[in-house]
Amino acid sequence: MIVNIEDLRHRARRRLPKAVFDYVEGASEDGFTAAANRRGFDRYLFRARSLVDVSVVDRTTTVLGEKLATPLILGPTGLAGLLAPRGEELAAKAAASRGALFTLSTMSIGTIEEVASASTAPLWFQLYVWRDRGVTRSLVERAKAAGYRALCLTVDVPAMGNRENDRRNGFTIPPRITFTNLLDVFRHLGWVLRMSSSPRATFGNFVDLPELKRTDAVSVAQFTNAQFDPSVTWKDVEWLRTVWPGPLVLKGISCAEDARRAVELGVEALIVSNHGGRQLDFLPGAVDVLPEVVDAVEGRSEIILDGGIRRGSDVVKAIAMGARACMIGRPFLYGLAANGQAGVELALDILSKEIDRTLALLGRPRLADLDRSALRVDAPALLDAPASPLRLVEGARRLPAGNTHG
Numbered sequence: 001m002i003v004n005i006e007d008l009r010h011r012a013r014r015r016l017p018k019a020v021f022d023y024v025e026g027a028s029e030d031g032f033t034a035a036a037n038r039r040g041f042d043r044y045l046f047r048a049r050s051l052v053d054v055s056v057v058d059r060t061t062t063v064l065g066e067k068l069a070t071p072l073i074l075g076p077t078g079l080a081g082l083l084a085p086r087g088e089e090l091a092a093k094a095a096a097s098r099g100a101l102f103t104l105s106t107m108s109i110g111t112i113e114e115v116a117s118a119s120t121a122p123l124w125f126q127l128y129v130w131r132d133r134g135v136t137r138s139l140v141e142r143a144k145a146a147g148y149r150a151l152c153l154t155v156d157v158p159a160m161g162n163r164e165n166d167r168r169n170g171f172t173i174p175p176r177i178t179f180t181n182l183l184d185v186f187r188h189l190g191w192v193l194r195m196s197s198s199p200r201a202t203f204g205n206f207v208d209l210p211e212l213k214r215t216d217a218v219s220v221a222q223f224t225n226a227q228f229d230p231s232v233t234w235k236d237v238e239w240l241r242t243v244w245p246g247p248l249v250l251k252g253i254s255c256a257e258d259a260r261r262a263v264e265l266g267v268e269a270l271i272v273s274n275h276g277g278r279q280l281d282f283l284p285g286a287v288d289v290l291p292e293v294v295d296a297v298e299g300r301s302e303i304i305l306d307g308g309i310r311r312g313s314d315v316v317k318a319i320a321m322g323a324r325a326c327m328i329g330r331p332f333l334y335g336l337a338a339n340g341q342a343g344v345e346l347a348l349d350i351l352s353k354e355i356d357r358t359l360a361l362l363g364r365p366r367l368a369d370l371d372r373s374a375l376r377v378d379a380p381a382l383l384d385a386p387a388s389p390l391r392l393v394e395g396a397r398r399l400p401a402g403n404t405h406g
């Protein structure tokens with residue numbers, strides 16, 4: 001029986017070949033940051049108010065003017081189409097049916113156009129900047145023509161993180177059957193059969209790229225390190241402004257200085273994120289960095305928290321700290337692998353119901369009622385924690401009251 005996101009994770013693990021599950025689950029190097037994303041939420045405890053009328057709970061919000069029925073954004077996840085045929089389209093349809101927002105990765109299997117025509121959800125397009133600016137510009141133009149509402153530039157991949165499981169497993173695009181994984185693939189014939197109806201098993205937006213045509217199978221790191229431009233700077237953010245007319249979002253902000261710089265350039269939304277712990281290891285948990293960024297931005301851009309959300313209570317904590325909404329990656333991918341569109345809808349329903357219940361129990365029936373006074377960070381266990389990443393965040397313990405959600 002599936003009652004929470006962890007149950008969905010178990011189901012996904014059973015249904016996917018090891019190399020594909022490990023790719024989804026994988027973190028970089030020692031996995032410190034991926035674990036810190038979860039641990040970070042344990043440091044915030046609630047201050048509940050009693051005898052409040054919570055007969056009506058309202059979890060609606062707006063993100064960049066878009067009204068959402070739930071404060072959840074499906075994050076960009078490359079190769080989601082390996083978890084279910086037309087996986088990105090299914091996830092975008094699930095977002096539409098639950099009033100959430102969907103972000104398509106540059107590195108998706110479904111194309112920009114296929115996903116846009118499959119779903120009525122508000123869509124963002126996530127951009128990786130390619131060495132070939134002609135390719136980059138054409139991605140941006142395609143996203144514009146297909147009606148994507150915002151461009152989300154990911155800024156934490158100047159090089160691919162060191163994901164050792166992918167190397168051990170020999171994970172490639174398209175996936176290959178080798179002597180080492182033969183038995184495992186055989187055990188997952190259901191996946192093999194399901195995937196046989198997939199239109200492709202490679203990066204859909206680049207099927208015409210000579211580099212993809214030439215190569216039979218390539219590791220994600222090999223391909224992306226060859227294509228992504230490591231020289232991207234703030235100048236490119238300014239350049240994107242000239243080619244993209246809509247709102248600009250930066251994903252992967254993890255300190256106050258970068259947040260301020262983004263605000264100066266008029267970036268409309270910032271995603272506090274460490275890429276789910278898949279990039280630089282030994283960054284603090286995303287929620288540990290959130291207060292620093294919220295305080296630096298002072299309401300001039302919208303802030304989204306991304307990384308480690310597994311419970312509705314995590315979302316409530318992040319919003320109380322000053323985020324407008326939360327982005328999720330693995331939780332909806334588990335759902336997608338477990339049961340396609342219905343699985344993604346289940347992941348969204350589980351989190352949304354947990355948000356509702358938490359708001360009721362907390363005595364804050366509306367998301368807009370949340371502020372830092374709903375949280376405690378001075379619980380005794382926290383003070384005793386020897387190497388708390390919270391201590392690295394100056395001011396994180398000072399929790400001024402005041403509604404930062406608004």
Ligand SMILES: Cc1cc2nc3c(=O)[nH]c(=O)nc-3n(C[C@H](O)[C@H](O)[C@H](O)COP(=O)(O)O)c2cc1C
Pocket residue numbers: 023024025037075076077078079105106107126154251273274275276277278306307308309327328329330331333
């Ligand atoms: C399988 C997988 C693929 C991802 N691909 C991308 C991507 O193409 N672009 C991007 O900006 N982030 C990518 N991410 C990071 C997610 O957008 C998000 O930051 C991260 O998953 C959040 O952490 P969570 O999984 O704990 O929710 C990916 C994450 C996963 C798990």
Ligand SMILES: CC(C)CC(=O)C(=O)O
Pocket residue numbers: 077078079107220224275278
């Ligand atoms: C295909 C990858 C480049 C997607 C990604 O960003 C990730 O795996 O974290």
